[in-house]
Amino acid sequence: xxxxxxxxRAGRPSGKDAACESEGVRAVVSEHWPKGGEGALELADAxxxxxxxxxDFRFLYALSKPLRDRVELVASEVYGADGVDRAPEAASKxxxxxxxxxxxxxxxxxxxxxxSLSGDPVWxxxxxxxxxx
Numbered sequence: 396x397x398x399x400x401x402x403x404r405a406g407r408p409s410g411k412d413a414a415c416e417s418e419g420v421r422a423v424v425s426e427h428w429p430k431g432g433e434g435a436l437e438l439a440d441a442x443x444x445x446x447x448x449x450x451d452f453r454f455l456y457a458l459s460k461p462l463r464d465r466v467e468l469v470a471s472e473v474y475g476a477d478g479v480d481r482a483p484e485a486a487s488k489x490x491x492x493x494x495x496x497x498x499x500x501x502x503x504x505x506x507x508x509x510x511s512l513s514g515d516p517v518w519x520x521x522x523x524x525x526x527x528x
């Protein structure tokens with residue numbers, strides 16, 4: 396595994412690199428912001444090396460699984476949710492994509508903000524039993 400850590404504005408590593416390495420994750424400080432492409436060369440080399448590592452990669456779900464089930468699986472396995480609450484518009488769009496033979500087999504990309512795992516920006520994290528939305 397590889398973790399990219401941005402350097403701080405003062406030009407020092409953010410400290411995340413030591414935490415990553417203590418967990419067996421290689422950490423590389425990237426200075427792409429202050430130094431442009433040259434500041435990302437160490438990261439690029441580390442990514443190239445990581446591509447050669449042997450892994451036990453498996454997809455979390457089969458693309459043949461219904462889209463609704465894939466969303467539930469990602470929510471529970473990745474985000475620790477006990478369930479998924481959907482707004483009516485989201486439920487409608489989910490049905491539309493699942494019923495379309497072209498989009499039904501697409502992979503799933505779920506993105507949550509750094510603020511919350513719910514649609515409510517006041518929440519921090521998503522406590523078990525709360526039903527992430």
